[in-house]
Amino acid sequence: RNKHSPVYQWPFLGMLPSLLLSLYNYTLHDFCTRALRRTGGTFLLKGPSFINVDFMVTSDPTNINYIFNKNAANYKKGRDFRAIMDPLGDGIFNVDDDSWKFQRKLLHSLLNNPEFEGHTMKTLERKMRSNLLPVLDRAATKVGGDEALDIQDVFKRFMFDNMCMLVLGFDPKYLPAGFEGGRLPKSACSNAFDELGEVVIYRYMVPICVWTFQHRLRIGMEWKCIRAWSTVDKLLYGTINMKKQELATKKHSVGNDKRDLLTQVLVMKDEDGRGDEKIIDKTSNNFLRDTMFTLVAVGRDTITASLTWLIWCVVNHPIVEKRILEELGLAIAARPPTEVDEEERGGGFMNNNELNKLVYLHATVCETLRLYPLVPFEHKCVVEVDVLPSGHTVHKEERIVFSIYSMGRMENIWGKDCMEFKPERWISETGTILHIPSYKFMTFITGARTCLGKSMAFTQVKYLASALLWNYKFDLIDNGPSVKPTVGMVMFMKDGLKARVIKRNN
Numbered sequence: 227r228n229k230h231s232p233v234y235q236w237p238f239l240g241m242l243p244s245l246l247l248s249l250y251n252y253t254l255h256d257f258c259t260r261a262l263r264r265t266g267g268t269f270l271l272k273g274p275s276f277i278n279v280d281f282m283v284t285s286d287p288t289n290i291n292y293i294f295n296k297n298a299a300n301y302k303k304g305r306d307f308r309a310i311m312d313p314l315g316d317g318i319f320n321v322d323d324d325s326w327k328f329q330r331k332l333l334h335s336l337l338n339n340p341e342f343e344g345h346t347m348k349t350l351e352r353k354m355r356s357n358l359l360p361v362l363d364r365a366a367t368k369v370g371g372d373e374a375l376d377i378q379d380v381f382k383r384f385m386f387d388n389m390c391m392l393v394l395g396f397d398p399k400y401l402p403a404g405f406e407g408g409r410l411p412k413s414a415c416s417n418a419f420d421e422l423g424e425v426v427i428y429r430y431m432v433p434i435c436v437w438t439f440q441h442r443l444r445i446g447m448e449w450k451c452i453r454a455w456s457t458v459d460k461l462l463y464g465t466i467n468m469k470k471q472e473l474a475t476k477k478h479s480v481g482n483d484k485r486d487l488l489t490q491v492l493v494m495k496d497e498d499g500r501g502d503e504k505i506i507d508k509t510s511n512n513f514l515r516d517t518m519f520t521l522v523a524v525g526r527d528t529i530t531a532s533l534t535w536l537i538w539c540v541v542n543h544p545i546v547e548k549r550i551l552e553e554l555g556l557a558i559a560a561r562p563p564t565e566v567d568e569e570e571r572g573g574g575f576m577n578n579n580e581l582n583k584l585v586y587l588h589a590t591v592c593e594t595l596r597l598y599p600l601v602p603f604e605h606k607c608v609v610e611v612d613v614l615p616s617g618h619t620v621h622k623e624e625r626i627v628f629s630i631y632s633m634g635r636m637e638n639i640w641g642k643d644c645m646e647f648k649p650e651r652w653i654s655e656t657g658t659i660l661h662i663p664s665y666k667f668m669t670f671i672t673g674a675r676t677c678l679g680k681s682m683a684f685t686q687v688k689y690l691a692s693a694l695l696w697n698y699k700f701d702l703i704d705n706g707p708s709v710k711p712t713v714g715m716v717m718f719m720k721d722g723l724k725a726r727v728i729k730r731n732n
């Protein structure tokens with residue numbers, strides 16, 4: 227062991243055995259956190275000496291501010307990243323420069339359009355009343371231990387349906403409305419989204435020559451990738467072609483039920499005429515496939531995972547749960563009786579105005595995302611040799627990995643109580659939400675590539691959490707060390723979150 231190294235280094239193999247062991251045990255995030263604490267926030271992870279897979283790992287906010295904000299032009303996603311993330315095609319996550327600028331502008335105008343925001347909330351409410359709550363109600367009527375529900379799985383199904391409706395304009399009904407118990411139906415499509423996420427992490431860990439060889443031979447993880455990819459393509463290209471035919475044959479207008487993003491993009495071409503197609507043809511099947519896939523996957527996974535971690539954190543901190551319920555109770559009591567019917571009053575369904583006033587719930591979402599940032603790693607590739615503020619030299623084409631998970635557990639950022647779940651740390655003395663610079667609270671990234679769905683995510687998570695916590699109590703099962711984060715693009719709970727559901731009598 228090299229005494230200056232944070233991790234065991236083996237002859238020839240470098241740190242690879244420790245890395246693989248932590249992957250196998252689902253302890254990769256804690257392994258990184260320990261190593262980063264030991265080294266003051268930055269270290270070089272050395273792979274086998276015969277292949278070039280070394281990368282710098284950092285959680286140091288001064289390095290992060292420098293790389294993402296001050297000298298961002300020198301740090302890009304890079305060629306290898308594009309290859310690893312191939313299933314996402316040329317979607318916004320995979321590209322730099324002009325293509326990224328074009329897509330960012332387009333998605334910004336789509337996602338932050340007030341009409342689309344209103345449509346998002348209506349769709350969410352409708353699906354929640356018709357599908358999510360009936361499934362939970364049914365589980366709640368079963369007394370005894372047998373009817374434990376994997377609520378992460380239920381949320382994932384719900385969000386898959388919801389994102390397909392918002393993005394593609396149809397409901398795959400993965401969470402069926404009239405569910406009468408037993409096993410929930412399988413969905414090859416939703417599973418394919420999961421499998422592609424696993425493939426990406428596998429590719430990140432093994433040398434590019436190994437996985438490209440496996441891909442050519444169609445074996446192992448790469449065979450899984452090929453099958454999942456083809457399932458996703460069938461769904462997406464099929465929907466795109468159908469939508470185009472529909473638009474060509476009918477006189478189409480963007481009415482109430484046609485606010486899905488796919489239709490919006492197809493209709494937009496005729497309206498704007500700004501010649502943006504010179505950079506990318508917005509209506510080409512490939513562009514639409516890559517963009518729609520990115521949005522469905524991101525929306526489904528991030529909202530599912532935030533809601534699952536939030537419920538877990540809240541249920542394990544009864545004082546936090548009590549304060550959230552008090553805040554919701556006050557918001558409901560403050561409604562003028564004439565404005566809402568009885569069902570609505572008791573239902574915990576908050577409107578936008580009410581959601582904006584739920585400071586404690588907002589702080590709880592922030593605190594959950596600090597300790598469980600759903601995108602636990604971020605990546606950049608160095609363009610030209612540079613020296614980071616921490617004094618480390620980075621070389622051309624070297625990879626830098628940012629452990630966002632570890633950042634939430636650093637005393638130098640959050641203080642001595644960094645491991646405690648304390649929503650109060652987000653609230654100022656005057657009762658407002660404190661502003662923490664994004665290069666310290668990196669859950670939504672900092673700089674020009676900041677998440678475009680941040681405001682949508684906060685609204686949706688607060689909306690769902692308030693209705694769920696107000697209406698149900700979740701009695702968690704196997705709530706101990708078995709709760710482990712997955713190692714993937716998005717951090718889920720490895721074995722789901724099993725709970726008995728109990729209806730509250732508010």
Ligand code: HEM
Nearest residue numbers: 318330524525528532600601669670671675677678679683
């Ligand atoms: C709590 C929920 C969410 C979290 C924690 C989150 C986090 C992130 C992160 C870390 C990135 C940077 C990824 C990278 O560059 O590699 C990102 C980018 C992005 N996010 Fe989110 N996200 C969330 C929800 C959403 C939602 C609901 C949408 C929309 C459906 C969305 C749309 C995007 C887009 C389009 C980008 C690309 C921005 C760019 O490259 O310019 N996100 N998000």
